[in-house]
Amino acid sequence: MATKQRPSAVGKAADYLDQRTTIGVLVKELARKVFPDHWSFMLGEIALFSFVVLIASGFFLTMFFEPSMALVRFEGDYPPSMQGQLMSAAFSSTVDMSFEVRGGLLMRQIHHWSALIFIGSIVLHMFRIFFTGAFRKPREINWLVGLTMLILALAAGFTGYSLPDDVLSGNGLRIIDGVVKSIPVIGSYMSFLVFGSEFPGSHIIPRLFTLHIFVIPGILIALIALHLFLMVLQKHTQYPGGGRTDKNVVGYPALPVYVAKMTGNFFIIAGVLTLMGGTMAINNIWNYGPYDPAPVSAGTQPDWYILFVDGALRLMPGPGWEWVIGGYTLSMNILIPAVVVPGILFTILFAWPFLEARVTGDHREHHVLDRPRNRPVRTGIGVALFVAFLVCALAATNDIIATHFSLSIFAITWVLRVLLFVGPVFAFFVTKRVCLGLQRKDRELVLHGHESGRIVRFANGEYVEVHTPLDPQEVWLRTQHTSPRPLEIRPATDARGVRRQGYRSDRRWQRLSEFFYEDRVEPARPAELAAAHSHGEHDEIEARTPAAVGPGTAGQGTSGPRTAGPRTSGEGAAGPGEEPR
Amino acid sequence: MKALAARRHHRLAPVVLLLLALLTTGGVYAALAPSTAKAETVSTADIETGKKLFQANCATCHGANAEGTDGVPSLVGVGAAAVDFQVSTGRMPMQMNGPQAEAKPPQFDAEQTAALAAYVASLGAGPAIPTDEQVDPTQGDPSNGMALFRTNCAMCHNAVGAGGALSEGKFAPALWETSERNIYQAMLTGPQSMPVFNDANITPDEKRDIVSFLVEQREGSAGGNALGALGPVSEGLWAFVIGLGLLIGAAVWIGAKSS
Known part of the structure; x- marks a missing residue:
């Protein structure tokens, strides 16, 4: 009974490693690290694990994808609607990997669903951070890191969506080309820089491919590491409750509780994504056909996270907003919705932690989260931004709304135009009042x-x-x-009646x-x-x-x-x- | 064979060849344009029945002799195909004013529809009802149909015919349920907002290719549930409803276990 236990193989291996790296200290520290528990703290985890699924499925797809715009004739057996058609090698290889490679279609669909869920969970995670004030000191830097990752995720999504070179994504690229060209002075030069020639050219797919599989994921992985490192370093925030203060963290230790929970959650997430990839069709590019600049089909929209830009474009009135100044055309009808609107959104988001700290006069560290009701104006502005985002996103779906609810597409557009300005203001006041x-x-x-x-x-x-x-x-x-x-x-x-410098700024x-x-x-x-x-x-x-x-x-x-x-x-x-x- | 070869320089040879060529052309034309064939088989009795039905059900708007009234089109020369399309899909007789006449259960049976079509066809020449062979999807080439559909139809009807919105509450209907004959007739006659794709624009064979492509789409997607084939909007919606719905549900469950 009391005989000395012989060390197990795992124990021996751990000891071997520890004697050489003293990694035991680190493991001990991390294993005992306490994390607070709440479902909303797992939104970021959903993003992290769907990213893991994205990397894994994306790795598989690169084995079969051919990032080339060379013209080929389709030679596969399926689908019948593609027989003998001329297309780019990128499109052809995407169809081939869907029907000729075992599990190829499943992998493609898992990859695409994961992308939608990845960005969805990032946005929800950001809502949680914003409404609970988790961006306050000392986490402002991590907020910036997170926002940068959101932008990179959007870029990853868009570059990936465009890779198959189908009619749908080609139309998206055409819009991007238009947006780039609307930038004053440098627009047309930038468009040529991006596409290598007049749109569409023959360079864009290989360029997007490099960005999509190398540059963007590389930076993303580095930033994820930084994001998690800062989270561990600063310790996780916690919701208010008995015994929880800015000076402690109340929760369970990482090992075994959180390791078990995280592993379980990873399998759940991978399982759900696989289930979706296996049962729900997504981006069946052979429906749209190989890219050709002429056709546009009804129901042409970007993936959900770009909808708000598309919607802003649809809401913007056309006539009267294209100014010709000294022989140069300034397309405000493109510039405002596609450049200024996202610009405003991201400027507000990037500046928010600093703006709020300034108006609050707050220099304290915060580790206990706010209940959204206790910050009525922040919550109100957050909801107002969300409403504006939602109105724009709905505007991008105006044709689908029109057919499915038997409405006039013009009426929808006008209602949403008014709502874009009235909705956020109304939402702000209602939310603020509800909070109070x-x-x-x-x-x-x-x-x-x-x-x-x-x-x-x-x-x-x-x-x-x-x-x-x-x-x-x-x-x-x-x-x-x-x-x-x-x-x-x-x-x-001052006491002598001399005007104080900086008073005006202070007053503002x-x-x-x-x-x-x-x-x-x-x-x-x-x-x-x-x-x-x-x-x-x-x-x-x-x-x-x-x-x-x-x-x-x-x-x-x-x-x-x-x-x-x-x-x-x-x-x-x-x-x-x-x-x- | 030798006799034929010997006489090929005969002075009547060109005449014979010309006759043969005319015969072939006429024969091919007769085969490819069977429109009049069917129209001619209808009896005058059919036309009489059709006239009575017309006067009882359609004349209020289209005029006693189908000459049209204010804002309502004349039906002289629209042909049997137009009548068959409108009546067999229930669009006509129209029951209420709206942005466009919508499909509903047909009000007349096949025989009555044929009689109405015969009557209207008798008023002036127009496109006839296509034959079964003309609309047989198995004889079409879906790949060519796809290319044609993409260029000519998809901007309103969506890439696979799931339908789309037009201005002022009008819409291009989904084509999942539309019969092959009705698809063909719609292209031929251009009902409501739809343009006419006549046989010079899209040949009968090409029309059949399009029918063939659309019928192929009804088999569904190889990737699973097609989610209405509406593209990224429905995909995004279901990503939130099903994907994030399940994952947040799981997160709540995991988070609830300890607190």
């Missing part, structure tokens, strides 16, 4: 408890409804945050700050809570005041949170734990 309302409800709940539905009559004939107090966790959740105030600035003149920032934080609801404070509980003896609120664990009283102390949060475990690696930052 929810904050008031939180305050009300903390101060007066849940309505129990139990009516009590006192001896003097008075009726009251009994309110049950919130439990300490509920109180913590509703009172842990601070409600920022508008910036305070130094006065315009203050105005913006007022826009953000003028309407506020203060979280309930301990004094208010005490007052609320003492306003009548009939309230039946027990002496054990729930505020005892609220951050307001126990505040940043450790005794309150410790008792309220998941138990801190010592050496038991599998149990939940807490780690200092």
Whole structure:
């Protein structure tokens, strides 16, 4: 029983490695790293693992794809509609890999579905980051890294979509050519630079191929490494809750809990993507045929993540927006929707963490996430941006909406044109009001408890409804945050009445700050809570005041949170734990 | 053979050759343009029945003698093919005003439709109803049909005939359910917003190729469920609904296990 166990082969190998690299230190550190748990923290994981599936399936596809625009005659057996047609080698090899290579069509479809899911999960992940304020100090850099990856993902998607050289993607490239040409002064030169000649030329497919399989994924992999490194270094954020502060991380250790969960999730994601690739047809290029600049078919749209640009183009009025200045044409009807609109979107996104820190006057580190309701203006602007994105994306599908809902395509376009300007403003105000309302409800709940539905009559004939107090966790959740105030600035003149330099700039920032934080609801404070509980003896609120664990009283102390949060475990690696930052 | 060779310089040889050539041309024309053949087989009784049906059901708008009224086209010279297309797909008689006459269950049976077609055809020459052979998809070349469809039809009807939107609430219908004969007739007569593709523009053989391509599309996609064959919009929608739906469901499940 007590005999010395002989080391296993794995143990010996690990020891061999450790003696030479001291990797054990690192493994020990990482294995004990605590991660907080929430489903929304797995959105980024979906993106990561669909990227892994993309790399794996893409590797397979490169074995059979021929990135060439050389003219060939189709010689395969299937499909009958392609027999004997002239096409580029790129198109022909894509059809061949679909029908002649075992599993080729499945791989193509997995690759394409993975691409859609990859970008979809990136966008959802970004929503989570934005609405919970996870981009705040110290994570601004990681926000920038993430946004850069989003742009690279869009580029990866678009270059990949164009590779088969079919009519559908060729039309997309034609639009890109038009967009590039709309850029003033350098447009036509850039178009020739991109295509190597007048569109379409014979260079674009090999160029896109290099970008798609080498340059973009290479940078993406490097940035993913940086993204994850920063995440581990800065430790993961956590949702507010009992015991969770900016100074700790409450959750489970990486090994074995998260390793098991992540592995499981990888198999689920790979499984779902394979299921989709196997049962749902996607981008059947032989439906569209080999690229030819003449035809455009109904239902020609880009993949979903570029829809908003296509939609902006469809919404833009044509006549009157093409200015001829000194013999040079300036196509504002292309430039505004296809360059300015995405430009505005990404500028806002890139600048946001810095803008918000400036108007909040916030230089603190944040590791506890915001509840979206506690930042009404940020949440409102986020929803407004989303509405604008959605309106543009819907505009790109106007023909499909028209046929499927028996509507007039012109009516749809006009409604969406108005909505593009009215919708975001309306969404902003509604969202802001909803957030403020929810904050008031939180305050009300903390101060007066849940309505129990139990009516009590006192001896003097008075009726009251009994309110049950919130439990300490509920109180913590509703009172842990601070409600920022508008910036305070130094006065315009000093004591001697001399005008202060920089006052105007300060005042402008203050105005913006007022826009953000003028309407506020203060979280309930301990004094208010005490007052609320003492306003009548009939309230039946027990002496054990729930505020005892609220951050307001126990505040940043450790005794309150410790008792309220998941138990801190010592050496038991599998149990939940807490780690200092 | 020797006798034939010996007489090939006979002075009547060109005349014989000319006669043979005329005979062949006429024969081929008769074979390829059987339009009148069918029209001629209808009896005057059919025309009479058709006239009665017309006056009871169509004359209100198209005029007592199909001469057309304000905003309603004359039917003189539209031919039997147009009548057969409109009536057998239920588009005519039209039941209400709208952006365009939509297909609905036909109001007349085959016999009545034939009578109506015979009556209208008797008013003036026009394209006849195509024969079964003309619309037989097995005799067409789907590859050529694909090339023609892509250039001439796909901009309205979508790459595989799933339909598309036109201006002011009009639309090019999906062609999944349309009969081979109706597809052919539509090309021949150009109903509503559709242009006419006459036999000089797209020859009868090419029309059959297009029919053949469209029928091939009904077999579905080799890649699985075609999702309406609507392209990237439906693909994007299903990526979110099914793909991200399942994956977020799984994430909630994984996240819920510990908290």
